[in-house]
Amino acid sequence: MKLKKVFSLGAVALVSASVLAACSSGKSNSSSSASKQVINWEESAEIPTMDLSKATDVTSFNQLGNVEEGLYRLGEHDKVENALATSTKVSKDGKTWTFTLRKSKWSDGTPLTAKDFVYSWQRTVNPKTASEYSYLFEGIHNATEISAGKAPVSSLGIKAEGDYKLVVTLDKRLPYFKLLMGFPLFFPQQQKAVEKYGSKYGTASKYMVYNGPFVQKGWTGSNLSWKLVKNNNYWDKSAVKLKAINYTVQKTPSTAYNLYQSNKLDAVVLDSQQTKNLKSHAGFTLRDTAATFYLQFNERNKAFKNADLRRAISMSINRKALGNALGGSNTPATSLTAKGVVNHDGQDWADVVGDKEFNQYNPSEAKKYYKKALKELGLKSLSFSILSDDTDSGQKTTETLQSQLEENLSGLKVSVANVPFKTRLSRSTNGNFDIVVSGWSADFADPISFVDLFTSKNANNNGKWANAKYDQLIADSKSTGDDAKRWSDLKEAEQILLKDQGISPLYYKTEAWLVRPSIKGIIYNGAGLNYNFKSAYVAK
Amino acid sequence: MTKYLLKRIFYMILTLFLVATITFFLMKFMPGSPYANEEKLTPQQIHIMNEQYGLNKPLIVQYLLYLGGMLHGDFGTSFQYSNQPVSSLIAARLGASVQLGLQALIVGVILGVIIGSIAAMKQGTWVDSTATVIAIIGKSVPNFVLAVLLQYYIGLKLGWFSIAGWGEFSQTILPTIALSVGPLAETARFIRTSMVDTLSSDYIELGRAKGLSRMEVIRKHAMRNSFIPLVTLIGPYAVALMTGSMVIENIFNIPGIGEQFVKSILTNDYPTIMGVTMVYCIGLVVILLITDIIYGLIDPRIRLAGGEQ
Numbered sequence: 065m066k067l068k069k070v071f072s073l074g075a076v077a078l079v080s081a082s083v084l085a086a087c088s089s090g091k092s093n094s095s096s097s098a099s100k101q102v103i104n105w106e107e108s109a110e111i112p113t114m115d116l117s118k119a120t121d122v123t124s125f126n127q128l129g130n131v132e133e134g135l136y137r138l139g140e141h142d143k144v145e146n147a148l149a150t151s152t153k154v155s156k157d158g159k160t161w162t163f164t165l166r167k168s169k170w171s172d173g174t175p176l177t178a179k180d181f182v183y184s185w186q187r188t189v190n191p192k193t194a195s196e197y198s199y200l201f202e203g204i205h206n207a208t209e210i211s212a213g214k215a216p217v218s219s220l221g222i223k224a225e226g227d228y229k230l231v232v233t234l235d236k237r238l239p240y241f242k243l244l245m246g247f248p249l250f251f252p253q254q255q256k257a258v259e260k261y262g263s264k265y266g267t268a269s270k271y272m273v274y275n276g277p278f279v280q281k282g283w284t285g286s287n288l289s290w291k292l293v294k295n296n297n298y299w300d301k302s303a304v305k306l307k308a309i310n311y312t313v314q315k316t317p318s319t320a321y322n323l324y325q326s327n328k329l330d331a332v333v334l335d336s337q338q339t340k341n342l343k344s345h346a347g348f349t350l351r352d353t354a355a356t357f358y359l360q361f362n363e364r365n366k367a368f369k370n371a372d373l374r375r376a377i378s379m380s381i382n383r384k385a386l387g388n389a390l391g392g393s394n395t396p397a398t399s400l401t402a403k404g405v406v407n408h409d410g411q412d413w414a415d416v417v418g419d420k421e422f423n424q425y426n427p428s429e430a431k432k433y434y435k436k437a438l439k440e441l442g443l444k445s446l447s448f449s450i451l452s453d454d455t456d457s458g459q460k461t462t463e464t465l466q467s468q469l470e471e472n473l474s475g476l477k478v479s480v481a482n483v484p485f486k487t488r489l490s491r492s493t494n495g496n497f498d499i500v501v502s503g504w505s506a507d508f509a510d511p512i513s514f515v516d517l518f519t520s521k522n523a524n525n526n527g528k529w530a531n532a533k534y535d536q537l538i539a540d541s542k543s544t545g546d547d548a549k550r551w552s553d554l555k556e557a558e559q560i561l562l563k564d565q566g567i568s569p570l571y572y573k574t575e576a577w578l579v580r581p582s583i584k585g586i587i588y589n590g591a592g593l594n595y596n597f598k599s600a601y602v603a604k
Numbered sequence: 605m606t607k608y609l610l611k612r613i614f615y616m617i618l619t620l621f622l623v624a625t626i627t628f629f630l631m632k633f634m635p636g637s638p639y640a641n642e643e644k645l646t647p648q649q650i651h652i653m654n655e656q657y658g659l660n661k662p663l664i665v666q667y668l669l670y671l672g673g674m675l676h677g678d679f680g681t682s683f684q685y686s687n688q689p690v691s692s693l694i695a696a697r698l699g700a701s702v703q704l705g706l707q708a709l710i711v712g713v714i715l716g717v718i719i720g721s722i723a724a725m726k727q728g729t730w731v732d733s734t735a736t737v738i739a740i741i742g743k744s745v746p747n748f749v750l751a752v753l754l755q756y757y758i759g760l761k762l763g764w765f766s767i768a769g770w771g772e773f774s775q776t777i778l779p780t781i782a783l784s785v786g787p788l789a790e791t792a793r794f795i796r797t798s799m800v801d802t803l804s805s806d807y808i809e810l811g812r813a814k815g816l817s818r819m820e821v822i823r824k825h826a827m828r829n830s831f832i833p834l835v836t837l838i839g840p841y842a843v844a845l846m847t848g849s850m851v852i853e854n855i856f857n858i859p860g861i862g863e864q865f866v867k868s869i870l871t872n873d874y875p876t877i878m879g880v881t882m883v884y885c886i887g888l889v890v891i892l893l894i895t896d897i898i899y900g901l902i903d904p905r906i907r908l909a910g911g912e913q
Contacts, residue, residue, distance in 0.1 A: 110685075112640070112684055112685050112686060113685065113686035113687065115686060115687070118686040118687070119686075120639075120640040120641040191652055191655075191656060194652075194657065196640065196641035196645065196653070197641060199644070199646075199649060211649075212648070212652060263681075264687070265687070266686070266687065267686070267687050267688050284696065285685065285688055285692070285693070285696060286688070286693055286696055286859065286864070287696070287859050288770070288857055288858075288859045312857060314857065315854040315857070315863070316854050316855045318752055318755075318756075318855075319755060319767065319768045319854075319855055319856070319857065322756060322759065322760045322768075323768060325760060326760055326763070326767060328767065484870060485870065486634065486635055486636030486637075486642070486870070486871070486872055487634075487635045489635075489636055489642055489643055490635035491635070493647070504643075507644075523646040524643075
């Protein structure tokens with residue numbers, strides 16, 4: 065069935081490509097006129113839930129981020145802006161945060177108070193809720209113990225002092241704490257609504273209560289279209305210019321583009337063929353998704369314990385060619401932290417830590433390292449397998465890597481295994497692979513969201529790469545109160561990882577979109593909440 | 605007849621039970637957990653979640669609990685759609701697939717019968733060859749290729765029908781055409797062969813010799829007899845069409861069950877996999893039973909009770 069699906073989708077892409085080639089560049093007569101202030105947006109999947117304690121996916125978080133409001137709202141480049149919080153006080157040790165809240169209302173007219181935050185957070189960490197994202201509360205007093213069922217929910221480090229003051233206690237300094245507060249998982253929930261709707265809460269638009277710039281209408285649980293309408297009870301409603309956002313789920317890029325051309329849609333995600341064809345089209349937009357794809361080497365296998373072999377493999381990979389094979393919009397990666405996620409001192413963190421030595425295509429150096437590695441290992445030749453997903457891009461990745469490696473490293477035999485996503489995950493966790501193509505997307509815009517993965521005890525470190533200095537630097541970065549030291553620790557750690565090729569970055573995932581040029585003011589961030597439509601509008 | 609029916613119903617229940625059992629255990633052999641965010645969860649976190657959902661219980665206990673629930677009409681709640689009962693998820697999605705499937709079946713079979721009959725009557729002429737070519741193309745061009753072409757040329761360029769969407773009848777036209785090509789080709793080939801066969805039978809010759817007109821012989825005798833085998837073909841086809849086509853649903857943005865089923869398998873959404881499998885299976889056994897009954901009714905040569913001599 066899966067194979068059939070892949071084949072069919074491939075064929076759809078092929079046919080749509082030929083159709084695209086035949087078509088002229090579409091004239092865009094905006095359907096979203098300035099007087100109406102209505103836009104038509106696409107989502108690539110259905111909404112699985114509107115219960116913020118249960119949400120795990122991009123679609124849900126994008127909805128929640130626009131219909132709900134937290135302490136902060138993230139602006140351009142993850143800039144933290146006050147939302148429900150009017151002022152924030154942090155204690156000297158960085159462990160006690162006191163927020164003063166503004167007076168605001170839920171969409172049902174009832175006032176929103178600090179208690180709604182306390183209730184929401186306690187509900188999410190409660191093991192009975194079975195939230196798949198509760199690990200992000202780690203560091204907030206007692207959160208981990210509560211999730212594991214070892215402490216009562218009421219012992220969570222969050223208290224309401226009166227109606228408009230919220231005090232949060234942390235177990236340790238969390239340098240990215242403000243960013244988390246802009247993520248829907250930390251937004252308030254109304255106890256009355258959760259209890260009134262019971263198991264139906266968050267399963268349809270009508271079983272919800274809202275406090276954000278918009279309210280949702282018409283989502284019935286698994287349908288493919290719904291809309292967001294301006295919320296008249298929103299505290300900052302004068303800043304909201306859009307009257308409505310009509311959403312439809314689009315699963316076939318050729319359909320979405322047809323709808324765009326006929327003005328039924330104002331924004332579409334492009335597939336690889338469309339990306340190539342529409343690069344110079346007005347409205348072509350590249351979005352950094354805060355995700356990096358990389359190779360993990362299984363160090364349970366003696367050969368991959370050898371850093372020179374890992375370097376040889378890395379230098380044999382032409383990442384630009386790989387990017388082209390995958391459809392052009394992905395950027396070759398030189399770091400683990402994805403491009404466009406963290407901006408530090410005016411510089412993209414990926415450029416600051418990026419490795420230009422071993423993460424560059426350099427076949428002659430690769431051959432030298434390969435010979436050296438074989439000698440060290442006492443081997444004459446080598447063969448291994450690369451594991452990846454059975455998706456179109458997974459298959460193209462393994463095919464490209466196989467041919468590049470075999471071409472550049474003589475005597476090397478590479479086999480490939482493309483398996484379904486869940487199988488790939490379980491084989492990665494169980495260490496049942498030689499080299500695996502993995503991907504990671506940041507939950508919040510901080511390098512720790514990436515580099516934490518490859519400490520020796522981390523469950524996501526599937527290859528079991530271990531480096532004592534690295535572990536120490538990551539631990540130091542978490543405990544230090546000195547901001548400059550923290551950044552230098554993070555930098556040094558990631559550079560160690562890259563120099564040693566504990567993992568080998570392949571590409572940063574970029575999404576190509578076509579967005580109607582008349583739509584302005586959309587805020588996009590790769591990590592956490594992607595789309596913020598609060599200030600979006602249709603220009604004349 | 606009653607005895608036959610009871611026996612059939614007993615076998616149907618047995619079939620459903622076996623399918624439920626086999627699917628349940630096979631499904632549990634699939635690697636991974638049903639959690640969407642599995643990639644970022646540690647084994648300890650997964651363990652805690654499993655406890656909440658009862659997934660750490662012995663397999664046989666989970667199986668018995670599931671069977672017990674199913675007997676009470678409780679298919680459980682979906683993992684993909686948090687807190688949504690699988691029964692309401694299927695109810696919301698099945699309608700579109702059934703409607704589209706029926707439309708495609710009706711259009712496909714009627715056109716198929718017409719084309720097939722004409723081809724058989726004009727056997728060996730250019731009409732016959734054209735019909736054969738249509739049938740071969742219909743059989744070999746995948747429906748999604750046709751779907752993309754229809755959508756681009758008729759939906760976008762000519763603007764006659766909606767490009768995609770669901771809710772109005774006009775939006776069902778293009779997907780219906782795309783889906784009907786399969787049954788059309790199949791029916792046309794089938795009817796042609798069957799009719800050519802019948803037309804050369806002795807009783808047709810006899811009818812003609814008795815002085816009946818050609819059209820009368822075809823209408824009264826040839827057609828009826830050629831259609832009997834078609835019943836066998838249409839039954840399973842109806843189930844296949846009504847249970848949805850993932851690719852067609854995705855191309856035309858149709859909220860059908862086909863895509864949900866595939867997605868539930870890919871995400872280890874156990875209750876949804878079981879629910880949809882059982883709905884498919886019930887559909888199939890019921891239609892097979894109906895087919896057999898209709899068979900007996902339209903062709904007296906086939907005895908339902910069979911073998912009682």
